[in-house]
Amino acid sequence: MNEALHIASPAVTTPTPLSPEATIRARVSNLDFWYSKFQALHSVSMPIHNNKVTAIIGPSGCGKSTLLRCFNRIHDLYPGARYEGAIELMPDGLNLVSRSVDPILVRLMVGMVFQKPNPFPKSIFENVASGLYVRGLRNRSEVEGRVEKALKQAAIWDEVQDRLKKPAYELSGGQQQRLCIARALAPEPKLLLLDEPTSALDPIATAKIESLIADLAHDVTVVIVTHNMGQAARISDQTAFMHMGKLIEFGETEQIFTNPTVDQTRDYITGRFG
Amino acid sequence: MSDIAIRAGDDTRRLVQVKRRQDLIFGVVGILVLFVVMGLLMTLVADLLIDGLGRISPEFLTSFPSRRAAAAGVLSAWVGTTLVMLVTAAIAIPLGVGAGLYLEEYASKNLLSDIIEVNVSNLAGVPSIIYGLLALGFFVYALDMGQTILVGGLVLSLLILPIVIVATREAVRAIPSGLRESAYGIGANRWQVMWSYILPSARPGILTGAIVGLSRAIGETAPIITIGALTYIAFLPPAPVTSTPPWINFEWLNSPFTVMPIQMFNWTSRPQAEFHVNAAATGVLLLCMTLMMNGFAIYLRYRLRRTVRT
Numbered sequence A: 001m002n003e004a005l006h007i008a009s010p011a012v013t014t015p016t017p018l019s020p021e022a023t024i025r026a027r028v029s030n031l032d033f034w035y036s037k038f039q040a041l042h043s044v045s046m047p048i049h050n051n052k053v054t055a056i057i058g059p060s061g062c063g064k065s066t067l068l069r070c071f072n073r074i075h076d077l078y079p080g081a082r083y084e085g086a087i088e089l090m091p092d093g094l095n096l097v098s099r100s101v102d103p104i105l106v107r108l109m110v111g112m113v114f115q116k117p118n119p120f121p122k123s124i125f126e127n128v129a130s131g132l133y134v135r136g137l138r139n140r141s142e143v144e145g146r147v148e149k150a151l152k153q154a155a156i157w158d159e160v161q162d163r164l165k166k167p168a169y170e171l172s173g174g175q176q177q178r179l180c181i182a183r184a185l186a187p188e189p190k191l192l193l194l195d196e197p198t199s200a201l202d203p204i205a206t207a208k209i210e211s212l213i214a215d216l217a218h219d220v221t222v223v224i225v226t227h228n229m230g231q232a233a234r235i236s237d238q239t240a241f242m243h244m245g246k247l248i249e250f251g252e253t254e255q256i257f258t259n260p261t262v263d264q265t266r267d268y269i270t271g272r273f274g
Numbered sequence B: 001m002s003d004i005a006i007r008a009g010d011d012t013r014r015l016v017q018v019k020r021r022q023d024l025i026f027g028v029v030g031i032l033v034l035f036v037v038m039g040l041l042m043t044l045v046a047d048l049l050i051d052g053l054g055r056i057s058p059e060f061l062t063s064f065p066s067r068r069a070a071a072a073g074v075l076s077a078w079v080g081t082t083l084v085m086l087v088t089a090a091i092a093i094p095l096g097v098g099a100g101l102y103l104e105e106y107a108s109k110n111l112l113s114d115i116i117e118v119n120v121s122n123l124a125g126v127p128s129i130i131y132g133l134l135a136l137g138f139f140v141y142a143l144d145m146g147q148t149i150l151v152g153g154l155v156l157s158l159l160i161l162p163i164v165i166v167a168t169r170e171a172v173r174a175i176p177s178g179l180r181e182s183a184y185g186i187g188a189n190r191w192q193v194m195w196s197y198i199l200p201s202a203r204p205g206i207l208t209g210a211i212v213g214l215s216r217a218i219g220e221t222a223p224i225i226t227i228g229a230l231t232y233i234a235f236l237p238p239a240p241v242t243s244t245p246p247w248i249n250f251e252w253l254n255s256p257f258t259v260m261p262i263q264m265f266n267w268t269s270r271p272q273a274e275f276h277v278n279a280a281a282t283g284v285l286l287l288c289m290t291l292m293m294n295g296f297a298i299y300l301r302y303r304l305r306r307t308v309r310t
Ligand SMILES: Nc1ncnc2c1ncn2[C@@H]1O[C@H](COP(=O)(O)OP(=O)(O)OP(=O)(O)O)[C@@H](O)[C@H]1O
Pocket: A035, A038, A040, A058, A059, A060, A061, A062, A063, A064, A065, A066, A067, A227
């Protein structure tokens, strides 16, 4: 993966030297985004800390999903999408939203889990292995090892280990969502994007996924969009608050929730918004 | 307080009653329409069965046409229909599915693709005789291919190509955007997304379109007559498999042929009543062939549904 990054990196900027425990994984700077005529993001700038969980919160329609989907260029599937500015992936400073960077290369480095669990209509094993096959990995024992590791990371191994050949749609909604997390984790992405991963799930399944996200942060950098204030407070290290396509405030989660500097943020997290 | 609640309850009840009555009226109208349509269809099929069923025998299936009605059979016709349908399927399905997938997944959406889209849909409504004329001018005269099974298959595939294309596009469009997004999300390229995720999920819909197209083609008479297919064929095309290497033989593609609808048409235009019975029997067989094709499609779809579920 690293070689691919070096080859495709068009402009290598010097990464800001930071202490090892505070490294930046990615840096969003002055990011604008348009759906055809409509500008959905206005000059968003924020850092994504390495091996931390960054939460994006804000009222419905403020552009949380739009921002998240810039990170893996899924907008490129639809005509009229336009980016301006940069999301630099460290340490090389590869600009993920640059027109000269192939979106497929971006998606090979950045995994995503969507709001609605959407396993492929294949077996459980094939679902998790799909990302590996796409990367040309064919070695049976290596694929099996990686699938097992990903399923364990996604805290679903115990439930599926003796039915890996069964169709994925036989799983419950919460299990399907964890399967999708495993599918995103298997190729060891540099960034894991989660768009309201628990909004379609019951409290127990939600709790499972929350605790797994907290564990994941040891190995992966996670960016999560959530509507649930409590969830953001529980699992994230940094929080970004957005409103009308703008980033209003970014900071340590504790500071955002206990001592926000902007009134809008305070109103939102105390439920006095709009 | 309770007064309002009771009144609201009354309103709700009245609303439910109105809805019930609407449901009932719609149901009755629906059943009446269904009976009229089914009744008409049943009468036609029953008429055909009464006339023709008694005439069907092993000899009828294994004899060539003859001037004597009692000795005539449909051997050359059903073999011709089978072979022409094979050619049609082999050409129309890959081309139509390929074009449909390209238009839906690859082609950029602009004015040109809009024009193509409208025209493909319009082509499905062009009278079949026009296709026959096109084939006569192009395949038979310009390319000098003659009145062969290959040309018959070509003209029928042109005829049903729009049906297959439209069905493919609709099947692809019906795939939830979440599946596409997550397939691209794992880093797959277009080819991988299409081959491993889109196509398997779209297969049942594509299959339905292909069978609708082939069912239309199997009964077509006008374009086949237009290209000048013979109505009296007393021999079979060369066998596609041979006993000597290379064991496979494509000579049959260049053989003259007739098909079931032409045989039927030919016999109905004779004055003798015995030939009309033959025509009815041919119609029954043609119906059976169509039903068999549909049955095969239902079976395939069932198999696919069991392995692929979205
Ligand atoms: N495909 C699209 N085309 C045009 N505008 C869009 C499109 N998708 C979203 N938008 C607009 O962009 C803005 C941001 O949408 P986005 O989906 O990012 O909001 P969100 O913060 O994720 O909201 P929610 O919490 O409801 O999911 C909204 O005003 C929305 O109407």
